[in-house]
Every structure is written in C-alpha cells, then in structure tokens.
Amino acid sequence: MFGWTGVTLRVNLTTGEVKKEPTNMHDAKLFIGARGLASKLLTDEIDPKIDALSPENKLIFAPGPLTGTFAPSVGRFDVVCKAPLTGCIAASSSGGTFGAEMKYAGYDLIIFEGAAKNPVYVWINDDKVEIHDASSLWGKDVPETTDAIRAVTDEDAKVACIGPAGEKKVLFAAIMNEMGRAAGRSGVGAVMGSKNLKAIAVVGTKPIQVADPDAFEKATMVARKKISEHPVGGTGLRTYGTDVLVNILNSVGSLPTRNFHDGYYPNADKFGGETLTAKYVSRPRGCFSCIISCGRATKVTNPKYAGEGEGPEYESAWGFGSDCDIDNMDAIIKANYICNDLGLDTITMAATIACAMDLFDNGFITTKDTGGMAVSFGDAETMVKLVEMTGNREGFGDQLAEGSYRLAAKYGHPEYSMSVKKQEMPAYDPRGIQGIGLQFSTNNRGGCHVRGYTISPEVLGVPFKVDQHATEGKPELVVTFQNLTAALDSSGACLFTTFGIGAEELAALMSAVTGVNYSVDDFMKAGDRIWNLERLFDLKSGITTKDDVLPERLYKEPIKTGPSKGEVSHQDKMLPEYYKVRGWDAKGIPTPEKLKDLSLA
Amino acid sequence: MSKFIMIHPDKCTGCKNCVIACSFEKEHQFRPAAARIHVYSWERECVSVPMMCQQCSDAPCASVCPTGAMHRVTGSSLIAYDATKCIRCRMCVQACPFGNAVYDSVTDSILKCDTCNDNPSCVAACPVNAIEYVEENIATRSRKKAFAEKFKDAFKEVA
Numbered sequence: 001m002f003g004w005t006g007v008t009l010r011v012n013l014t015t016g017e018v019k020k021e022p023t024n025m026h027d028a029k030l031f032i033g034a035r036g037l038a039s040k041l042l043t044d045e046i047d048p049k050i051d052a053l054s055p056e057n058k059l060i061f062a063p064g065p066l067t068g069t070f071a072p073s074v075g076r077f078d079v080v081c082k083a084p085l086t087g088c089i090a091a092s093s094s095g096g097t098f099g100a101e102m103k104y105a106g107y108d109l110i111i112f113e114g115a116a117k118n119p120v121y122v123w124i125n126d127d128k129v130e131i132h133d134a135s136s137l138w139g140k141d142v143p144e145t146t147d148a149i150r151a152v153t154d155e156d157a158k159v160a161c162i163g164p165a166g167e168k169k170v171l172f173a174a175i176m177n178e179m180g181r182a183a184g185r186s187g188v189g190a191v192m193g194s195k196n197l198k199a200i201a202v203v204g205t206k207p208i209q210v211a212d213p214d215a216f217e218k219a220t221m222v223a224r225k226k227i228s229e230h231p232v233g234g235t236g237l238r239t240y241g242t243d244v245l246v247n248i249l250n251s252v253g254s255l256p257t258r259n260f261h262d263g264y265y266p267n268a269d270k271f272g273g274e275t276l277t278a279k280y281v282s283r284p285r286g287c288f289s290c291i292i293s294c295g296r297a298t299k300v301t302n303p304k305y306a307g308e309g310e311g312p313e314y315e316s317a318w319g320f321g322s323d324c325d326i327d328n329m330d331a332i333i334k335a336n337y338i339c340n341d342l343g344l345d346t347i348t349m350a351a352t353i354a355c356a357m358d359l360f361d362n363g364f365i366t367t368k369d370t371g372g373m374a375v376s377f378g379d380a381e382t383m384v385k386l387v388e389m390t391g392n393r394e395g396f397g398d399q400l401a402e403g404s405y406r407l408a409a410k411y412g413h414p415e416y417s418m419s420v421k422k423q424e425m426p427a428y429d430p431r432g433i434q435g436i437g438l439q440f441s442t443n444n445r446g447g448c449h450v451r452g453y454t455i456s457p458e459v460l461g462v463p464f465k466v467d468q469h470a471t472e473g474k475p476e477l478v479v480t481f482q483n484l485t486a487a488l489d490s491s492g493a494c495l496f497t498t499f500g501i502g503a504e505e506l507a508a509l510m511s512a513v514t515g516v517n518y519s520v521d522d523f524m525k526a527g528d529r530i531w532n533l534e535r536l537f538d539l540k541s542g543i544t545t546k547d548d549v550l551p552e553r554l555y556k557e558p559i560k561t562g563p564s565k566g567e568v569s570h571q572d573k574m575l576p577e578y579y580k581v582r583g584w585d586a587k588g589i590p591t592p593e594k595l596k597d598l599s600l601a
Numbered sequence: 602m603s604k605f606i607m608i609h610p611d612k613c614t615g616c617k618n619c620v621i622a623c624s625f626e627k628e629h630q631f632r633p634a635a636a637r638i639h640v641y642s643w644e645r646e647c648v649s650v651p652m653m654c655q656q657c658s659d660a661p662c663a664s665v666c667p668t669g670a671m672h673r674v675t676g677s678s679l680i681a682y683d684a685t686k687c688i689r690c691r692m693c694v695q696a697c698p699f700g701n702a703v704y705d706s707v708t709d710s711i712l713k714c715d716t717c718n719d720n721p722s723c724v725a726a727c728p729v730n731a732i733e734y735v736e737e738n739i740a741t742r743s744r745k746k747a748f749a750e751k752f753k754d755a756f757k758e759v760a
Contacts, residue, residue, distance in 0.1 A: 069631050070621045070726070097617070104633065143645060156641075179644040207632035213625070228728070238729075284729070285647055286616035291728035293614045297647030310647060 002211035003065035003514035004028055008041075009107045009129065011122060013195050014055060014114030018129045023108045029516055030599060033064035034099075035091040036490030036530040038080035038109060042089065043533060048541035052084040052187070053169060053194040055115040061160070061200070062109045063099035064492025068208045068288070069216070071509045072224045073494040075100050075288030082541070083186035084194075085171045085348065085403055086421045086446045089537040092174075092188045093450070093489060094160075095287030096181035101158040104204025116196040121161075123153045124202045134198040138167060141341045142176045145199055153201040161199035162189045163343030165391040169193050170401040172348035176340060180295075180310030181287065184345040186423060186445055211515030219508040224291055226500040232462060233499030237294040238284050240273030242314040245427070246321070247272045252459055252468060253564030254432030256425075257322040258377055259351075259358040260418045260553055263429040264562025265322035271329045276317070280333060285310060292496050298333060305334035305384065312336040312346070315449070318427035319350025324357060324383050331380035335387045342391030348403055351424035353386050355404035355417055356396075364411045370396040415552050421446030421543065430554050430571065432564035433458050435466075435474040437571045441548050442478065442578055444534035450495055452482035462499060471570050475578040480524075486534075487527030529598040532582075532590050536600070545588040548575060603678040606714070606721060607740045608651050612731035615642045615649035622726030626717060628708075635705055637714040638723045638732075651732055653723070654701040654714035656680050662693035662702050662713070671702070671711070678737075682713050 010019040023037075031040045038060040050056040059081045066074040077099025083090030102110065105126050112122075119134040132152075137145050142163040149159045158178060166173035166189035173189030174182040183189075210216045227233040236244055249255040250268040257265045269275060276296065285295030299308045312320075312333055320332040339346045353375075359365040360375040367374060373396060375382055389397025399407055404417040404424055418425055423446030430437025435454035443451045454477055456462040466473065484503055485495060491510055507523040510516070518526075554569040579586060583594035595601035623636040633639075638653040660680045662671045670687035673680055693702040693711060703712045714721075716734070724734045733740075 068621075070618070070625050075616075104631075146644070178642075180647070205632070205634040207624075207628070207630040207635075209630050210625075213629050217625075282647065283611065284614050286614035286728070288617055289621060290614070290616045291618065293616065293729060295614070295647075308646065 002209050003510075004033065005103060005106050005108050005208070007106050008109040008111065009124070010111045010113065011129065011131070012113045013116040013120065013131070013197060016131055018131075028108070030526065031530060031533070032487060032490035032510070032526055033108060034062045034067070034076065034490045034492055035078040035080065035093070036486065036526065038062035038078055039089060039091060039530065039533055039537070041109065041111065042080050042082070043537050046082065048082065048537050050082065052082040052087065052191060055195070057082050057191055057194070059112040059188070059191050059195060059197070060109055061102065063103050064490055065514050066509060067492030068100035068103035069210065069513055070289060071220050071493070071513070072227055073287070073290045073292050073497050074492045075290060076489070076492050076494055077102065078489065079175055079183040079188045081188055081191045083188070083445065084169070084190045085187040086423050087541050088186075088421055088445055088543060089534050090186035090188055090445055091489070092183035092185050094175070094177055094181050094183040095290070095494065096158070096178040097288045098158045098160050098177040098181070098202065099492065100288040101202045101204045103208050104206055105202050106204065106206050110200075112195055112197060115194060119196050119198050121149055121199040121201065122197065124200065125154070126203070126205055137198050139164060142343050143179050143341060146179050149199045149201050154203045157201040157203050159199055159201050162192050163341060163391065165343045166190055166193035167198070168393045168401070170344065170390060170393065171403050171406075172345040174339075174343050174345050176343050180340055182340070182345070185347065185448060187345075189343050210513055212512045216509070216512035219505065219512050223497070223501045223505045223509060226505065227291060227497060228500070230500035232460065233292055233496060237292050237496060237499070240277050241281070241284070241294050241296045242273070243271075243276045243296070243312060243317050244273035245314040246317060247274065248459065249428065251563070252432060253559060253562035253567075254429040254459070254468070255318065255322055256418070256427060256429045258325050259323060259354040259416070260429065260551070261358070261557070262561055263432045263559035263564050263567075267327040268322060270327040271317045271321040271332050273314075275329060276312075280329070287494070290494065292494070292499075294496060300330050300333050302330040305330040307334055307337040309337045309340055311340065315426040316346035316350065319347055319354070320383060323350055323354040323427075325377035326380045326383060328380040331384050335384050338384070338387045338391065342388070344387070344391050347426050348424045349387055349390060351418055352390075352400050352404040352407060353383055355408055356386070356400060358416050359408060359411055359413065364413050364416070369411070418551050418553070419447050420550060421547050423447045428455055429559065429564070430550055430569040431559050431567045433468045434471050434570055434574070435477055437550055437554065437569040438474055438478045438574045438578060439482065441550050441571050441575065444531065444538055451485055452478050453485070453495060453498070454478060454481050456498065463502070469564075469567065471574050475574050475581045478578060479581045482531055483524055483527035485527070486530040487523050490526065490530060525598070529600060532595065532598055532600055535590060539589060548588055604719070604734050604736055605656060605678060605740065606653060606716065606724065607733045607735050609731045609733070610648065610650040612729050613640065613649040613651060614729055614731070615640060616728065618726040618728060619651055619723035619732055622722040626722040635707065635712060637712050652699065652701060654680065655699060656716075661696035661698060665692040665696040667692065679716060680713070681715060682711055684710050687711060
C-alpha cells in the first residue's frame with residue numbers, strides 16, 4: 001500500500017470493542033483521505049438528523065495520503081463528525097505531529113463510536129489498542145492532561161485531548177494536540193466530551209511507503225522551491241506569523257470592529273504581527289514537515305497576564321482585539337493561552353464575547369443576566385475573565401458556552417450574532433471584501449475562512465489580484481477556491497501551501513505517493529465531489545437556501561469609517577449565480593445530473 | 602580540516618523535515634523510527650532540539666566494537682559502520698553516551714549518522730538552517746559573533 005496505510009481502526013466506546021478493517025480503497029481514490037474520506041464514511045454511517053452530542057454520532061480522526069511524508073507542509077489531519085454548534089457536518093483541521101504519528105502507527109482513519117460509561121483514554125501503540133480509565137484526569141486542563149497521559153503511556157506519545165470545555169460540552173470546544181495545536185471549529189471537542197473520551201495517545205514506528213520515490217522527490221523539490229520563493233509562503237508567514245494580516249486587512253478597511261459595527265480599527269497595529277514579533281515572539285514553530293513555520297512561540301511577562309505558549313494567530317488576535325474593541329496585546333495573548341489550556345475555539349469564543357458586549361451596551365443584557373458583571377466593549381480584564389468562565393461553564397460563562405447565536409436568540413436578538421449557520425465568522429469583513437462573504441454564506445460548516453480563502457486574490461493578490469469590491473466573477477472564484485481547498489485538505493496538505501503551489505503540484509505529489517494517477521482535473525473534481533457530499537449531509541440535516549445567508553447587519557449597516565466606508569455586502573446578488581456555477585437548482589440542491597457526474601448518485 | 606554537523610536549537614521549529622529526509626534517503630520510505638537524526642520537543646516551552654551522531658574523536662562505539670565494524674575512517678573525522686563485519690552484539694548501542702547509535706530490528710542493523718557521503722540530507726532539508734554542515738573552524742563563529750556584537754553595542758553606549 002502506498003500513501004494510504006490501508007487500515008481503518010474502529011473503536012466502540014460503548015462495548016469496548018476494537019476492530020481493524022481494510023480502508024475502502026474505492027472511496028479512498030474518489031475522496032482522497034482526511035476531510036474527504038472521513039466525510040464519506042460519516043455520511044454512510046450516521047443519520048444527519050441525530051443529536052450531535054448523542055452516542056449515535058461518530059468521531060473520526062483522519063490524516064491524508066500525504067501526511068507523514070516529506071512533501072512540504074503536509075502534516076495535517078481532520079476531525080470529522082456532526083457538529084453540535086451548527087448541526088452541519090464538521091471537519092476541523094489540525095497540524096502538529098499527531099496526524100503523521102497516526103499514519104506511522106498504521107491507520108488511515110480512527111473511528112470512535114458510541115460513548116463510554118466513565119471517562120476513558122485510548123492508547124494506540126502500533127497494532128496494540130487499549131481503552132483505559134481516565135476518571136482521575138477528568139477536570140484537568142490540556143497541558144496537565146497531556147503530561148499525565150504521557151506518564152502512563154510513552155513519554156514521547158503524541159496526545160490529542162480535551163480540556164474542561166470539552167468535558168462540559170461547550171458547543172465550541174476544541175480538540176487540542178501536542179498542547180498548542182487545535183482542531184478548533186464547530187465543537188468537535190464537545191463531541192469527544194459527550195463520548196467520555198478524554199484523550200488519545202499514539203506512538204507509531206511503521207513506514208509509509210511511496211509508489212514512485214524518484215517522482216516523489218522531484219515533485220517535492222519543485223513544491224519546496226515554489227513555496228520557499230513565495231513572498232508570503234517563504235518569507236511573510238515565517239517572519240510575522242499569520243498575525244501579519246491585522247495591518248493588511250485594516251489597510252483595506254475590512255478588519256471587523258466592535259462585533260462588525262465597523263470595518264476599520266485605528267489602533268490595529270497594537271495587536272498586529274509586527275508588534276507581536278517585536279515584543280512577544282521567542283521563535284517561529286512548524287508543524288510536521290512544514291517549511292513555512294507560521295507558528296509563534298510567545299511569552300507575556302506582564303504579571304497580570306503572564307504566560308508562555310503558542311499563538312496568537314491572526315483570527316484570535318482580531319477576535320479578542322478589534323472585535324471586542326480591545327488593543328491590549330498582553331490581554332489578547334492571555335485570552336488565547338486560556339483557550340488553548342481549556343480547549344476552546346478562539347474565533348467563536350472571541351466573537352461570542354463581542355456579541356455579549358454588543359447586547360450589553362445596547363441594553364438587551366443587563367447585570368441581572370450576567371451575575372453582576374458589566375460586559376462592555378473595550379474591557380480587557382472582563383474579556384479575559386469571561387474566557388475562563390466559559391471554558392468552565394461558570395456563571396454567565398455558562399450562557400456564552402452555547403455560542404453567540406443561541407445567546408443572542410435567548411435575549412430576543414439573534415441578529416446580533418455575527419454567524420452563518422450558527423458558527424461565528426472570522427476576521428474578514430464581507431462588506432469590504434465581496435467574495436469572502438459569498439464563501440462564508442455558502443460554506444458547508446458555516447462562518448469560516450479556511451474553506452475558500454478568496455482573501456488571497458481579493459486582498460493579497462495571490463495568485464492574481466481581483467477587485468475586492470467587485471461582485472462579477474466572484475461566484476466562479478469562490479467555487480474554484482472551495483473545490484481546490486476540499487481536495488487539498490483531504491490530501492493532508494496545509495492551506496498555506498497555496499502560497500506557492502496549487503492543484504498541479506499537489507496532483508503530482510499525490511500521484512507519486514499513491515501510485516494512483518491524479519490529473520489536475522481529477523484532483524479538482526475530487527474537491528467538487530467532497531463539497532457536494534458535505535452539502536448533501538447539510539441538506540439532510542435540515543439546512544435550506546434560507547441558511548445560505550449573512551447576518552442582516554452586513555446588508556443593511558454600511559462600514560462607518562476607513563477605506564471601505566459606505567460598503568455593504570452584495571452576497572444576495574451573487575448567490576443565484578453561485579448555485580448555477582455549482583450545478584445546483586435555484587434552491588441550492590445539487591441536480592441529479594451533477595451528482596451522477598461526480599459519482600455521488 | 603573537516604566538517605561536522607552543528608545544531609542550533611534556538612532556530613529549530615520542531616518540523617522534523619530532517620528526520621523524514623534522513624529516513625527517505627536511507628530507507629526510501631518514511632519511517633522516522635529508522636532515521637539517524639531525531640528531534641525532541643518540549644511543548645510547554647516550545648523548544649526543539651535535533652540529535653545525531655557526533656562522530657567523536659575518541660568514540661566509545663568504536664572502542665567497544667569487537668569486530669571493527671564501527672571504525673574510524675583513516676584521515677577523516679567520520680566514524681563509519683560496516684554491516685558486513687557487524688555481529689549485532691549492540692555493544693556500540695550500550696556505549697554511546699548520547700544514545701545516537703541505535704539497533705533496528707526491522708533491518709537488523711545499527712543506525713548511525715554517516716553524513717551521507719559528506720552531503721547530509723537532513724541539512725539540505727532544514728528550512729531554517731537549524732542544522733548546518735560546516736568546517737570545524739567556523740562552526741561556532743556565528744555564536745561567537747552574536748556575543749561579540751553585544752560587547753560591541755555595550756562599548757558603543759559607553760563611548
């Protein structure tokens with residue numbers, strides 16, 4: 001077997017049964033691996049209408065065929081399940097070494113089914129798979145859990161676990177691996193918590209075989225060179241991290257501010273990548289096989305917010321920054337550290353606090369509802385405190401733990417939630433950048449930027465520049481980016497490889513590793529297939545065209561200041577064209593012809 | 602004069618490109634367990650350190666080898682391993698104070714860095730020059746210079 005290991009591990013937490021099955025190679029060729037292959041398995045095995053936190057849900061860990069190889073920046077894996085935050089399909093991607101270690105242990109997929117009666121951890125040492133009691137670990141945070149699991153398994157085991165947030169089923173709890181890396185979005189950590197699964201430890205010593213080593217080496221060298229020589233992939237991200245985007249997005253008037261009441265923040269530089277690098281960064285960090293090194297090892301010395309760890313990424317700095325009207329970088333980084341330690345998605349956490357501040361400052365929430373706390377924009381101390389309270393579901397934090405949509409709806413104003421399909425949008429204002437709004441609204445997992453990063457052409461000019469305010473051509477652009485990203489995610493590559501390479505290089509790497517001949521068209525079509533598969537799951541779960549929308553604020557309330565002043569989103573004008581480009585009917589349902597063409601019917 | 606592999610943990614990102622490059626070069630597959638270089642990471646501090654054979658002048662692995670399989674190459678700084686002479690007694694594994702000679706049951710051989718015929722794959726693969734293959738006399742130059750620069754700056758302030 002080349003690229004793939006050929007083995008799928010199935011762990012039933014209700015019965016304690018462990019089974020090894022051959023990976024379905026017919027599906028593997030069509031859906032590649034990681035996000036795609038795991039989503040195929042999930043859609044085959046669960047009813048999309050089930051309660052995401054019930055034992056009927058399945059939690060699938062999946063690296064891709066490239067994961068664990070020497071191709072540049074391909075160390076990723078996905079966690080796939082039905083998401084508690086959105087009700088849609090979830091595929092949360094993470095880096096680090098966990099995915100590669102899974103491959104070395106011999107597995108393409110690990111499926112967790114059912115739910116354990118009491119807290120357990122699963123210890124995978126090559127072929128040996130054991131389920132052990134984890135009662136003594138319940139309540140421990142992520143670093144404590146990681147250390148404790150290593151003490152009873154192997155000191156170099158790769159550990160993925162949940163913190164208190166996942167245990168308490170915070171709807172946006174993350175699964176953390178190697179302490180600082182997160183499968184962050186949509187609440188996959190809550191699903192792990194609902195199964196009473198505290199942690200997974202993996203040690204692998206087996207090989208990943210390559211079909212054509214010479215062709216692989218050649219394709220790797222080409223890809224490495226292109227990424228290294230790219231101004232973003234080779235220089236920008238290593239020098240400043242993703243937080244370099246703060247000043248860039250602000251300069252084009254699209255840095256959402258005060259829960260998207262504005263798109264420009266005068267003090268943005270205080271929490272941008274340049275400031276981060278000058279005052280907080282110890283060194284860049286890289287996931288397995290990464291040549292980009294966008295990770296940030298950071299340290300805060302201010303005693304009030306002191307700490308050490310990884311982050312923040314751009315979206316985290318934005319969320320705890322301008323979205324909450326806060327420019328105190330010490331507090332912003334501290335909030336990020338607490339999210340890592342408790343196991344929380346930084347984007348939804350920050351955006352939910354911003355929503356609470358918005359509701360409070362408009363009088364829809366009062367101190368009666370918050371247990372006496374004033375929750376106003378600009379209050380850094382309260383922001384940090386709320387993160388801790390949410391992760392532990394304490395006091396008002398118990399309400400924030402449901403995410404911004406349910407919070408705002410509870411107080412009668414769901415329109416204050418800056419979310420799509422109940423998942424919070426990240427740091428790119430759809431009023432200032434038209435394509436990204438269409439991507440947010442049509443994304444299969446709700447508000448999220450990493451499924452079709454049109455910011456590349458619309459702002460950064462990669463691989464070519466398009467007008468950020470134009471709507472013409474955007475549906476085609478969004479569809480192409482979504483399809484490419486679906487295939488790329490499924491291969492195990494990091495999205496940031498697109499700062500240097502594209503479908504051509506990825507298809508060459510895939511062909512050389514697996515021995516299956518992927519043309520550029522095959523690769524892109526696999527992406528289209530995966531996108532449609534996810535859409536079918538969402539439609540069956542109850543999503544309709546009415547859910548393919550942005551919050552009404554973005555259509556009605558223009559950006560007030562800065563370079564995009566006066567702009568609103570024209571997403572509604574682009575959506576019908578998007579459906580048409582996708583081969584879907586006017587209700588956003590894939591046509592039978594389209595499904596047949598993609599081998600989905 | 603000869604070259605040796607110098608590590609710079611301050612630059613290491615923990616990506617392990619060196620590890621997989623080594624395994625690919627030597628075994629034509631990706632099996633980190635078979636790599637001759639390993640990277641250890643401390644996640645709380647975000648620090649990583651690469652480890653490989655130091656090619657010691659007075660090498661314990663060569664001293665204890667009963668058959669001469671582990672031996673100094675005449676006129677070179679390299680400690681080489683001759684599998685044809687090796688009886689797999691693993692005395693070298695026991696003797697190396699760094700743990701850098703390892704027995705691999707899959708290939709039934711001793712795994713140890715041989716600097717890839719003077720062209721180490723790990724060094725070529727490192728994206729941040731955290732491992733370098735350099736002449737012995739300039740190996741520590743960058744470190745000395747970095748400290749010297751602090752002196753320079755201190756004197757400048759005084760002057």
